[in-house]
Amino acid sequence: MLIYADNAATTAVSKKAVEAMLPYFTQQYGNASSIHTAGQMANKAMQEARADISNILGCEPKELIFTSGGSESDNQAIVSAALLGAKKGKKHIISSKIEHHAVLHVLDKLKKEGYDITLLDVSPEGIVSAADVEAAIREDTALVTIMFANNEIGTLQPIAEIGEICKKHGVIFHTDAVQAVGHVPINVKEMNIDMLSFSAHKFHGPKGIGGLYVRKGIRLSPLIEGGAQERGLRAGTENVAAIVGMAAALKEQVENMDKNAEKLKKMRDRLMDSVLAAVPRSRVNGDRQKRLPGNVSFCFEGIEGESLLLMLDSMGICGSSGSACTSGSLDPSHVLLAIGLPHEIAHGSLRLTFSEYNTEEEIDYIINAVPKVVSRLRDMSPMWERIVKEDK
Amino acid sequence: MLIYADNAATTAVSKKAVEAMLPYFTQQYGNASSIHTAGQMANKAMQEARADISNILGCEPKELIFTSGGSESDNQAIVSAALLGAKKGKKHIISSKIEHHAVLHVLDKLKKEGYDITLLDVSPEGIVSAADVEAAIREDTALVTIMFANNEIGTLQPIAEIGEICKKHGVIFHTDAVQAVGHVPINVKEMNIDMLSFSAHKFHGPKGIGGLYVRKGIRLSPLIEGGAQERGLRAGTENVAAIVGMAAALKEQVENMDKNAEKLKKMRDRLMDSVLAAVPRSRVNGDRQKRLPGNVSFCFEGIEGESLLLMLDSMGICGSSGSACTSGSLDPSHVLLAIGLPHEIAHGSLRLTFSEYNTEEEIDYIINAVPKVVSRLRDMSPMWERIVKEDK
Amino acid sequence: MLYSEKVMDHFMNPRNVGKIDDADGVGEVGNAKCGDIMKIYLKVEDDIITDVKFNTFGCASAIATSSIATEMIKGKPISEALKLTNKAVVEALDGLPPVKIHCSVLAEEAVKAAVADYYKKQGKELDEEFFSCSGCCSACEHGEEHTH
Amino acid sequence: MLYSEKVMDHFMNPRNVGKIDDADGVGEVGNAKCGDIMKIYLKVEDDIITDVKFNTFGCASAIATSSIATEMIKGKPISEALKLTNKAVVEALDGLPPVKIHCSVLAEEAVKAAVADYYKKQGKELDEEFFSCSGCCSACEHGEEHTH
């Protein structure tokens, strides 16, 4: 039994996506920038993928460039907007405390270069307030960058509202939609999004490919210089197979979005309710409604996340604690701290994230396993001992 | 009949590489940074690939990071060395006039930022002189970056000699080995290379993956910030399938290197000799010996490369004129100008690049086709008319 | 695809390729350095272009625009040939990639240069405005204006 | 793999888990904020550690280091327990990932804290150098020194 419940970290590539990619490895392998037939066949496939994806996002094909993934897109979007701002003497950027490191670390770097960064607090439910965004906007604000959905606690942010505010104030609005694309409805035009980052491996596409939507009129700066690919905005031989795979995965995902969401929400809510009922001193992180259909995030007092994870793993359950990217770090998740949890509770987090490939039987198994593992760890935890004593 | 003779632009992915990749799409798709079994299985595969590749290059696994390809590696290597240099007040960089745009455009950008760039001339045979490199080194030289093999005319540069010179003078030496890795023997330690860029799709690996070797002790700066992947030097969920595919392709390529080179040289030399004999006023670009086994580069006076290409394409031959990356540009190749060709001759270039998948029959077909197409175009060329007149 | 079917057809099967030894007007524009030269030969009777041939050194679209331009003026009065615009050439070819628009400019100018030569040989005056620069690429001084 | 088999074994099947109600010495180090607390209970007879138990809140390596540390001192004289080093703990576990070395420091210190408590209860003096800081993570002031 192996239950994969870490779909926020990455997903399995769908059969359709693999099938779509295969011909581009060994048959239509031409360089999409070459003018011969082999190249133009690859180019055509790439342009079709671009049209499909931009159609889904609600933008023009010309407003979409392909990158190596979410991190690259985030980096390029933010650096580009910062450079544009600097040209007009605007060096203030607004973001939130719960962004992914691909955003936060770029902002750290910009801070060192003299930019002024405002990181907004979030509510205890893990949601940025659009009013806070508006209040933070200044004359010299170059960029607002707020994630669409949080990768740890799954909370959905009021993107359309923030988009409207940014539009009103003439500030560029970027959203890291890596966790959202393919999972919740998005239309960049209706939501007044100026830039949007996404990554294929979060929606059953391949790893190593992603995209960046940039509204016409906003000038991107290349992060990777070289050949004239992507109209000079992103050098490097086009990754045609992966681009085609990404488009296939996204189309499939969007076609089944409502059906999948319904199924996932049912599983998600049942899991949350059952575990909360079975485990004392447990909590769900993030708003219960305004969250990704497949995201469950718990904290269990008195135990630590890694040991919880590894014990679950030994029972065949693959989950995560905090985000995968922070593994190797000893600090508890910055997201859990941002929603106001004390360190000791933030250490005991468990993230279980599902896709439509998961089954109700798997949820049953998890509902049975989690309380057992929590008990086992609590039994040997001096911290739990103290909590129980204090309770009495 | 479709003859693919554009292997310098990109190659077909080998069967072994595809097979190596497949399990990582739908089965072992875990995030290599996740601590659960699915993640650790992916991680193990990635570490094996890293060990295999570093073994081939002659470096330690820790000295190798994975990137999205040659362009990204070139960018990161050069920017990192420039930043290191600047810290010590060294802002001079030495390179050559025949580098790839992924190098030249980064150097252009650095120039705007105040770096002093020396671009060395090359010989009429397209070879950088190691003595010129030494003569150009100054007190404030931060970096020497010279490509291993040229992508247009296939010339091999005296990398070991340059490496020794750089070592002697304590200057960091980067080589863009995108065209060389998998095709000619390379050992970074023996050749005193400090940094080396490569890209899988040039040796029958997948597109969108590459690597950068960096000698221990040289501090890379991340180009893409975010998660702690690649020891914090390159953020983004690891592209495990592509990494595994790259390693499989490279191993296969290196195992068969001698055999392939022998076969390719024979085809290459026969093609060059036959076409030179059949077509008046034709020439081979680049040194006839010191060149990649699979590279043939011609210039035909009186005609223009694109029309030559498209006519060959209509006969089922996929070649290129100049490099694929400059398509969309009207200028003739900077490489052909650098070896001293006048514009009008540089316009009439044809690059045919082969892999071990090509056959002698294909060479026969090309030897037959090229003179015909050249004649046809010359018959309608007022420039050819003039050349013929002047000859009389 | 990079080029329309029309362009590929005129490139692979160019119409009116050749020379006219006793031409009434010959025009040549472009230069080797820029990578395209077009040469157009006219036979004119009663101000009607009765025959036209071309020779072109250049890319596929240079050849295709030469080909279609000769088709568009063959059998037409000189006055109409003078009205040939690069836009009309592009449209007749179902479009050209942006970087190739300059080829259509070249074709327009080659026709005009041939007509100018005819006028000159006939000792006629001609409106200056029709004949400015040969239109080329960024390597020529006037290039930029013509490449749109 | 992230952890050696030895670590995983001691994590999944920890030895000596539990408490000793009438312990002769109890030591607790670490804190909840840092994400690990180790508590070690000793039973001592004639300066020999006859029984030892632990309770740990923390990651897999915190649990594994506690487990192996108790095994390493069980049945040994107090003097030897005091010589237990974090390096010995790491070696006994066939290594730990660099970020987890601090757990072995914690285990060493938990043992020492328990011994110190035993000495105190016995009214004995003890060398100061053995008992500096509880060793933790970067969140503690002394943390850095211990995480190597």
Ligand SMILES: Cc1ncc(COP(=O)(O)O)c(C=O)c1O
């Ligand atoms: C010499 C050289 N350097 C760099 C590159 C860039 O590699 P990639 O397209 O994989 O980014 C190429 C190929 O396009 C090349 O031939």
Ligand SMILES: Cc1ncc(COP(=O)(O)O)c(C=O)c1O
């Ligand atoms: C919200 C968010 N942003 C950015 C990223 C980075 O994406 P990638 O790993 O594809 O570069 C991730 C996932 O790791 C994410 O969840």
